[in-house]
Amino acid sequence: MKAYKDYTKEELLVELEKLNKQYKKYQNKHLELNMARGKPCKEQLNLSMGMMDVLNSNVDLNCEDGTDCRNYGVLGGIDECKRLLGDIIEVDKNNIIIYGNSSLNIMYDCISRSMTHGVLGSTPWAKLDKVKWLCPVPGYDRHFAITEWFGIEMINIPMDNNGPDMDMVEKLVSEDESIKGIWCVPKYSNPDGTTYSDAVVKRFAALKPKAKDFRIYWDNAYSVHHLYPDNQDFLLEILDECAKAGNPDIVYKFTSTSKISFPGSGIAALAASKDNIASIKKQLSFQTIGFDKVNQLRHVKFFKNLDGIKKQMARHAEILRPKFELVEAILEQELKGLDIATWTKPHGGYFISLDTLPNCAKCVISMCKDAGVILTPAGSTYPYHNDPNDSNIRIAPSYPVLSEIETASKILVISIKICSIEKYLNL
Numbered sequence: 001m002k003a004y005k006d007y008t009k010e011e012l013l014v015e016l017e018k019l020n021k022q023y024k025k026y027q028n029k030h031l032e033l034n035m036a037r038g039k040p041c042k043e044q045l046n047l048s049m050g051m052m053d054v055l056n057s058n059v060d061l062n063c064e065d066g067t068d069c070r071n072y073g074v075l076g077g078i079d080e081c082k083r084l085l086g087d088i089i090e091v092d093k094n095n096i097i098i099y100g101n102s103s104l105n106i107m108y109d110c111i112s113r114s115m116t117h118g119v120l121g122s123t124p125w126a127k128l129d130k131v132k133w134l135c136p137v138p139g140y141d142r143h144f145a146i147t148e149w150f151g152i153e154m155i156n157i158p159m160d161n162n163g164p165d166m167d168m169v170e171k172l173v174s175e176d177e178s179i180k181g182i183w184c185v186p187k188y189s190n191p192d193g194t195t196y197s198d199a200v201v202k203r204f205a206a207l208k209p210k211a212k213d214f215r216i217y218w219d220n221a222y223s224v225h226h227l228y229p230d231n232q233d234f235l236l237e238i239l240d241e242c243a244k245a246g247n248p249d250i251v252y253k254f255t256s257t258s259k260i261s262f263p264g265s266g267i268a269a270l271a272a273s274k275d276n277i278a279s280i281k282k283q284l285s286f287q288t289i290g291f292d293k294v295n296q297l298r299h300v301k302f303f304k305n306l307d308g309i310k311k312q313m314a315r316h317a318e319i320l321r322p323k324f325e326l327v328e329a330i331l332e333q334e335l336k337g338l339d340i341a342t343w344t345k346p347h348g349g350y351f352i353s354l355d356t357l358p359n360c361a362k363c364v365i366s367m368c369k370d371a372g373v374i375l376t377p378a379g380s381t382y383p384y385h386n387d388p389n390d391s392n393i394r395i396a397p398s399y400p401v402l403s404e405i406e407t408a409s410k411i412l413v414i415s416i417k418i419c420s421i422e423k424y425l426n427l
Contacts, residue, residue: 001336001337001338002338003339004338004339004340004420004421004424005339005424012425019421020418022414023367023371023418026371026372026407026410026414027370027371030372031407032372033374033407033411034373035375035396035399035408036375036376037396037399038190038399039263039398039399040263040316040398041398044259044316044319044320044398045262048260048261048312050302051262051299051302054302055294055301061297063078064078065079069294073290074293075281075284075285075288075290076098077096077269077291077293077296078296080297081267081296081300084303084309085098085257086269087305088223088255089223089237089255090223090240091239095271095273096271097269097270097277097280098269098291098296099269099270100291101258101265101267103221103268103269104142104146105268106254106269107217107219110217111147111150113280113283114215118213120212120213120249120275120276120279122212122213123213130153131153132155132179132180133153133154133179134155134157134179134181134182135147135154135155135156135157135182136158136163136164136182136183137156137158137159137382138381138382138387138392138394139183139185139190139381139382140185140190140381141376141385143183143185143217143219144383147183152180155179156383157182159189159192159194162196162200163186163189163196164182164196166199169207170208173208174208174209175210176210177210177211178211179211179214180215181215181217184196184216184217184218185220185221186201186218186220186235187223187233187348188225188233188346188348188349190349191351191353191381191394191395192351193347193351193352194344195233195347196235196236201235201238201241204238204242205244205250205251206247207247214250215252217254218238218252220235220253221256222348222350223235224260224310224313225313225316227317227320227321227324227346227347227348227349228317228321228348229310229314231347233348238253239253239271248275249272249273249276251273252270252272253271254269255271256268259316260309260312261303265295266299267295267296320350320397323398323405326402326406326409327352327395327397327405328343330410331343331354331409335413335417338420340357340420341356341357343355350396350398351394351395352395353381353394354392354394355389355391355392355393356391356419357423358390358391359389359390359391359423360419360420360423361378361379361390361391361393362378363415363422364416364419365377365393367415367418368408368412371415372411373412375394375395375412376393378390378393395412
């Protein structure tokens with residue numbers, strides 16, 4: 001296949017006319033397709049329906065230490081649940097606090113608490129003249145929304161196949177005391193599916209930030225979300241590496257069962273050092289008497305242990321894998337050789353990241369919308385919704401059925417082709 005840049009003007013015009021006819025046919029179908037968010041589909045949610053049956057009025061609702069899960073108390077979560085989530089993210093149960101259903105809520109609370117009360121005795125951030133944050137890009141839009149909400153200045157950090165640009169990270173945090181944190185999705189990252197290399201994890205653990213209250217927000221959302229159980233990415237455990245490097249307090253690690261059980265009613269957790277956990281629990285005691293222990297017990301009784309989690313995730317993979325492979329096959333078939341787009345082929349997670357030619361992403365997403373396909377808005381994978389190259393598009397194949405994914409992907413590639421040709425023609 002010849003690259004569009006090698007076409008003559010006349011050849012491009014002929015190709016554009018053909019593509020516009022194809023696009024118009026899709027427009028006339030008045031479709032309503034959505035690949036904007038990484039939502040589990042109905043079939044995935046059905047995998048956890050047995051969880052609704054493990055507890056009833058005849059079941060003993062005491063946890064293993066005898067605590068009645070129906071009552072107040074147990075601020076940090078019941079031991080068996082801490083052990084289950086600790087096994088998922090490879091940390092000891094004593095380094096975990098179990099919260100409600102949302103890890104994003106925990107991250108928000110951590111920043112809010114830092115703004116009002118500081119971090120381990122430091123000056124509350126709200127009393128500082130400036131607070132800055134490092135943001136690997138492309139990244140997770142909801143992370144960026146939190147820091148933007150609190151008025152924190154965000155700094156782009158480029159990503160490659162190993163993770164964030166650590167030369168840039170190390171330089172910035174060592175020189176600027178106003179930099180208080182960095183967002184990280186270290187395994188099957190959102191949106192590009194990258195897993196941080198061993199070298200990157202070790203460099204994170206060995207950071208020497210000028211700010212003593214700097215924290216790595218390690219959102220390990222996809223730790224067990226493999227598309228290929230026999231070809232999994234491996235990620236070094238960050239708390240262990242930080243302890244080895246003499247930096248035990250530098251990281252907060254987050255996880256949840258949001259895409260393991262039910263996104264709206266799972267359980268979430270924070271893992272951190274002994275001192276961080278003690279400080280956070282002290283402040284948390286003013287916020288709540290305890291989270292939903294009945295739901296914690298429900299998860300433990302349903303999954304039982306890490307082996308139960310692994311079996312569940314293998315079933316998820318069976319549903320998700322054909323969807324990802326279908327998108328990748330269509331992109332490969334329709335775009336390979338044209339030199340107008342590149343895309344990732346992740347081993348896990350929930351997204352495919354696609355880059356168009358510069359200044360084409362907004363055009364492509366707008367065309368898709370006009371043909372009935374909703375994608376994440378252009379720029380969303382960058383702070384302030386500002387993609388400096390206007391090129392990144394996040395594709396979320398999890399929710400639609402295969403026939404919808406096929407149609408949406410074909411509309412996407414037609415839109416990419418049209419916008420690319422128009423760019424070359426300066427239309």
